[in-house]
Amino acid sequence: MATSLLIFEDNNQLRQSLQLLLNDGMFFSVKAAFENCLRAAEEVLLHEPDLVIMDIDMPGRSGVEGLKAIKAVRPATKIIMFTVFDDDEQIFECICAGADGYLLKHTPPARLMAALQEAMEGGSPMSPQVANKIFHYFRQASKPAPDYNLSEREKEILQLLIKGNGYKMIAAECFISLDTVKKHLKNIYTKLHVSCGTEAVAKALKEKIVAV
Known part of the structure; x- marks a missing residue:
């Protein structure tokens, strides 16, 4: 037909x-x-x-x-x-x-x-x-995400930041102190070449640096 x-x-x-x-x-x-x-x-x-x-x-x-x-x-x-x-x-x-x-x-x-x-x-x-x-x-x-040499802990913290968690919530989730969270975030910003959490989240999502 x-x-x-x-x-x-x-x-x-x-x-x-x-x-x-x-x-x-x-x-x-x-x-x-x-x-x-x-x-x-x-x-x-x-x-x-x-x-x-x-x-x-x-x-x-x-x-x-x-x-x-x-x-x-x-x-x-x-x-x-x-x-x-x-x-x-x-x-x-x-x-x-x-x-x-x-x-x-x-x-x-x-x-x-x-x-x-x-x-x-x-x-x-x-x-x-x-x-x-x-x-x-x-x-x-399908290109692999850029390697910014983030540690597993830094990736974990970045994932929590992307999900909207504040410093205190990240500290509680990771069982670490608030000061330790701040140190990790400072290291993350340096490695990603950004100056704040908003820029870090935007870059992480755009370049698929961590799974969300």
């Missing part, structure tokens, strides 16, 4: 080209195509497509909002973002909103058709540039 499609694309020429390309009756069947996604959720409920091709930059309502609206009412429908935007913010916003794939508009027709089939088989097709950005992001996120 052919995969049923809806297309949301404001460029008339591209929208018509996509309809001609994909409405082959064998692999794909285009149920309808729209120049905006103002009624995206309603159209999806009406046509019950297997797959949606969604532009991002459209008048009245962005494709990201259209994506969210569709996933809210029919999460099983696969949605492929088809756009000129390859910036990090757009890519990750779409992925977090539930997009099943992200293709750039210079994708060759044969690759587009293969990507749509891939999505229906459970894959998450992406243009190479998009995939590279995602891999780069996760490589950056």
Whole structure:
């Protein structure tokens, strides 16, 4: 059975080209195509497509909002973002909103058709540039935290500081004196190259220096 499609694309020429390309009756069947996604959720409920091709930059309502609206009412429908935007913010916003794939508009027709089939088989097709950005992001996120040579006690105290504990509470939790807490914190500030507890907490969270 052919995969049923809806297309949301404001460029008339591209929208018509996509309809001609994909409405082959064998692999794909285009149920309808729209120049905006103002009624995206309603159209999806009406046509019950297997797959949606969604532009991002459209008048009245962005494709990201259209994506969210569709996933809210029919999460099983696969949605492929088809756009000129390859910036990090757009890519990750779409992925977090539930997009099943992200293709750039210079994708060759044969690759587009293969990507749509891939999505229906459970894959998450992406243009190479998009995939590279995602891999780069996760490589950056998985880098080990900088080693500031904190002792285990200093890490413990820093964790307690991050959780909002005051000096007295830290002293009680660690079974040490208030003066000892102050000495440890002074050493922590020196090692982290900060001047106060607020800066230490901010740096620890940003650089994932300790587990929280």
